[in-house]
Amino acid sequence: MRYFTALCFSLALSVPLVPAMATPLDEALSRAVNQHTIPAVDRFDVATAFLADVTEANCLPGNVKPAYDVAFDAWMGLQHLHMGPIEKNGRILAIAFWPDKKGMIPRTLSGYIADQDPVVETPEAFADASIAVRGLFALEYMLFDDQFDGYAEDSYSCHLVQAITHDLHRMAAEIKEEWIAPDGFAQTLLMAGEAPQPLYLTKEESVQALYTMLLSSLENTKDQRIGRPIGTFDKPRPERAEARRSGRSERNVILQLEAARDLARNLAPGEMPLSEEAFAKTIALTEALNDPSFAGAGDPMGRLKIEIIGQNITTLMGNLANEIGAPLGVAAGFNSSDGD
């Protein structure tokens, strides 16, 4: 039996986890997966475990809010990786249902609370509840919105908040497990066509996928996190800012840029001076806003300042294409960028 175990072990070792002759592209892939994606899924797991524990002990908003910020911060380090376990089973929406253009979250929460819906009683039932009552944005309403945040210990709302945080940690733990398992998504990226569960046929495709995440996350920040609150010049919409109730609109932009910068640094085959400069400038401009919930989008000067951040993101994306996409020989998809 011992012999058998030893044999299995040596066989397992003989499967190369890193390529024998590492090219710049192989190295970029290895760095991005090992130094960017795995720490990101791990941080989200740890942060949501903390949130669930804190909430279990005391569900009241004053107690939960700091842990909420920790968990949301960790999500901002992960949410740009719309791939594998994160996009499986609709998890992205279940974790972060935004924008909620039709006001589904407050309406559905009110309904559940009025009906004392028993869905909060078991984790299994809550995992199948409407995504409008799950995840970070439903929790934001419960903790930060006047309509919901006046609940008492052991009330239905208290149990709902506990169910939301537990459900968040359940998803985070599943993502982590499915990411780092021996046949998990990290190996799907690293080993490409040789992976136990292949999705990408070659390492170029794996890198391509990560590079696509980098650019599309920045575009999403520009179009949604920036674009929604600034609206048009004649009709700015500060009430549409992401996570404005918890005063995280500005912080989320900064954290998203930092997450993108970390991924970019790991993917870059060499120095990326123009991208570094553009990241630094864009982050500095965002910090200088000093406008946590983007309320300033409502006046022309404030709106202009936020709009300029979006313009800087466009410049940044061009630099990334030159300093990462071109030298690695990857570009955005042929059909996904131009359909018919």
Next chain:
Amino acid sequence: MSTRRNFLKAALAATLVPRLSWADAGSPAFLGAAKDTNGDYALYGLDETAQILFRAPLPARGHAAAAHPTKPEAVAFARRPGTFAVVVNCATGKITHRLDAPEGRHFMGHGLFVNEGALLVTPENNYAEKKGVLGIWDRAKGYARVGEVATHGIGPHDIRALSDGTLVVANGGIFTHPEIGEGRQKLNIDEMEPSLAYLSASFALEEKVVLAPELHQNSIRHLAIGPDDQVAFAMQWEGDEMELVPLIGLHRRGEEVRLPEAEMGEQYAMKGYAGSIAFAGDGSEVAITSPRGGRMHRFAPDGTFLGAVLRGDICGLAPMREGYLGSDGFGALLALKEGMSPLNAVPGLAWDNHLVALPSLVG
């Protein structure tokens, strides 16, 4: 001597050319257009295992092709708003005819042979009058244009035939003008009215299906015909991107349309866009692809959602054996059903939006 040789050549040509069949092109099972690393476009013939049998250069980016039912001829259409199509002899790889859209019309990227291959019909945009038409071309007359009929909707895109010869046209509902925004700018998003139009073999309107008013911005673009003439259509949502709308429709003549959806998270992940649609080779299910969402959604003929297969940039889709053949912009050709397995990967070859299964080989 030379006269005699020329005579023999001519005689051979006269007797042999009409007998050419798809076997002379290697009996391809599929056609697909792609761009290569040099930036050149070509139409490729693929065998049943997705290996390339032939490559016929195209003068510009293609969209879809129409395959002749018996002769090894394919008509490759420039993507919209292209004003030309080329007839490719797939046995020789040569372009034998060029079709130019008449003044005031442009092609939409699709076409279909009807009347056992005697006529080619092409969905077109009559942009002066803001209406959709089918151009009719006579193969025996060297693909001369012999007429046109109305599609009873704006922006006709794909066209298919039912077993009795009835034509189905996907009127996408979107109006474009070749002189505005490179001809691809959508000019009537607020007033779109997509429809499915059934035309008799003599092109008379028999039935027209429109969606509920709240779905009027859901452009009906691509079609697939299943067992018992069930029509499946794929849609592209032009409305608010956060709205979750169905992207596949199922219809039978005279019945209500069914508009199935996946569960919310999966539906959202399609990004409001279905690029291609096909029934499985055995007709047991139907699927749509979203290159933007990087996934394929499978449905049973009764609309039950069967699952998603994830693959970045996947778009082209055709029936193959009990499942599907899919293509993407990274050069891969994949066998798809519950999962995917690569059949062929040509790095640098970006497969365009559609794969066409040869009609003779589809049940």
